[in-house]
Amino acid sequence: MPSWDNRIYHGDCLRVINVLQDELRGQIRVIYIDPPFFTGTDYTVKHKGIGSRSEAPRLKETETYSDKWEGGLTEYLEFMKKRLSVMKPLLREDGSLWVHIDWHVSHYIKTMLDELFGYANFVNEIVWRRTNSPKAQSRGFGSQHDVILLYAKDAAQFETKPVYRPHDERSLKPYSYDDEKGRFRLIEIEAQGIQRTEGRKQFEWRGRTAPYLYSRETLDRWWDEGLIYTSKNDRYSKKQYLVDIPGVPVSDLWLDIAPIQGASKEYTGFLTQKPEALVKRVIESASNQGDIIADFFAGSGTTAVAAALTSRRWIVSDASEVAVKITRERLKQLVHRPDGASCVNDIGYKMINNL
Numbered sequence: 001m002p003s004w005d006n007r008i009y010h011g012d013c014l015r016v017i018n019v020l021q022d023e024l025r026g027q028i029r030v031i032y033i034d035p036p037f038f039t040g041t042d043y044t045v046k047h048k049g050i051g052s053r054s055e056a057p058r059l060k061e062t063e064t065y066s067d068k069w070e071g072g073l074t075e076y077l078e079f080m081k082k083r084l085s086v087m088k089p090l091l092r093e094d095g096s097l098w099v100h101i102d103w104h105v106s107h108y109i110k111t112m113l114d115e116l117f118g119y120a121n122f123v124n125e126i127v128w129r130r131t132n133s134p135k136a137q138s139r140g141f142g143s144q145h146d147v148i149l150l151y152a153k154d155a156a157q158f159e160t161k162p163v164y165r166p167h168d169e170r171s172l173k174p175y176s177y178d179d180e181k182g183r184f185r186l187i188e189i190e191a192q193g194i195q196r197t198e199g200r201k202q203f204e205w206r207g208r209t210a211p212y213l214y215s216r217e218t219l220d221r222w223w224d225e226g227l228i229y230t231s232k233n234d235r236y237s238k239k240q241y242l243v244d245i246p247g248v249p250v251s252d253l254w255l256d257i258a259p260i261q262g263a264s265k266e267y268t269g270f271l272t273q274k275p276e277a278l279v280k281r282v283i284e285s286a287s288n289q290g291d292i293i294a295d296f297f298a299g300s301g302t303t304a305v306a307a308a309l310t311s312r313r314w315i316v317s318d319a320s321e322v323a324v325k326i327t328r329e330r331l332k333q334l335v336h337r338p339d340g341a342s343c344v345n346d347i348g349y350k351m352i353n354n355l
């Protein structure tokens with residue numbers, strides 16, 4: 001591997017991406033971005049000010065970035081199109097772009113990305129529950145989720161690793177059987193419902209004729225391995241042992257990643273900070289150790305931290321000086337965390353200013 005420095009760029013990401021075109025064309029495995037959402041808000045970072053002797057320290061707020069657009073939606077969409085359209089060439093052929101957004105513009109960004117990446121390369125619309133307590137509304141319903149649009153550079157070459165979340169009471173419920181090998185649930189091996197009407201042939205196996213979903217050879221193998229369960233009415237099913245299942249497969253509905261709150265250990269005071277667990281899930285599902293991960297709207301540096309913690313190389317940029325400062329401070333603190341001690345080699349970086 002050629003020598004490598006992780007990087008933090010301070011500047012407009014359009015310039016950063018253009019500077020990277022020659023050097024890193026076709027080399028980035030994952031781009032995760034969490035750009036402004038067209039919310040019409042000025043964002044700040046909250047940090048403790050110094051109080052007087054008689055006062056508790058006050059929370060001070062410093063402006064970080066503005067998500068207000070004089071030219072309205074047209075200006076915002078032009079801003080995004082210019083930047084999204086130059087990201088694709090940086091991706092590896094098996095690489096992917098993950099765009100974190102919300103209801104304000106997710107539909108516009110989806111059609112923009114369909115155009116830029118091709119509809120066939122759209123992989124997922126992931127819904128992340130970003131708050132547990134949506135505000136009550138007098139009109140409509142409180143918004144509780146963000147959206148992550150996932151596009152492959154080339155769907156034919158893109159793969160994700162399976163991701164599991166730990167079992168919970170609900171997912172454990174079907175594992176209601178037990179034998180000497182442990183807890184198990186039953187899986188149907190005969191076609192059910194609509195599958196039955198699809199012209200599936202029936203055959204006889206161990207005294208029962210049924211539209212089996214598997215070949216005779218597979219059923220025989222499972223029988224020899226003790227994986228077939230015979231019910232009282234001589235119907236067969238397959239045993240699935242709990243020890244063989246690493247958890248519950250994660251779908252496109254991410255309800256299990258808690259939002260950042262004031263009390264969260266990773267909280268930096270940056271108002272639009274996203275959880276490390278969320279970006280780690282993105283990175284771990286779509287890349288390997290050593291791959292290059294980029295985030296061109298880095299904010300408080302969540303992607304740099306998540307990439308360092310998972311032994312990936314990384315490049316991040318932000319137009320806000322405050323955001324860059326927070327990112328640098330956060331990386332510095334990382335080695336003092338129990339989970340950060342092992343990533344000393346991954347937190348070093350080169351700082352590129354005023355791009």
Ligand SMILES: C[S@@+](CC[C@H](N)C(=O)[O-])C[C@H]1O[C@@H](n2cnc3c(N)ncnc32)[C@H](O)[C@@H]1O
Nearest residue numbers: 012013034065273274297299300302318319320
């Ligand atoms: C939603 S925040 C990102 C939050 C981040 N994911 C985190 O976890 O902290 C969006 C960031 O985009 C940055 N930004 C806005 N316009 C930019 C531009 N043209 N180039 C680079 N960064 C920009 C803002 O300064 C802000 O920090």
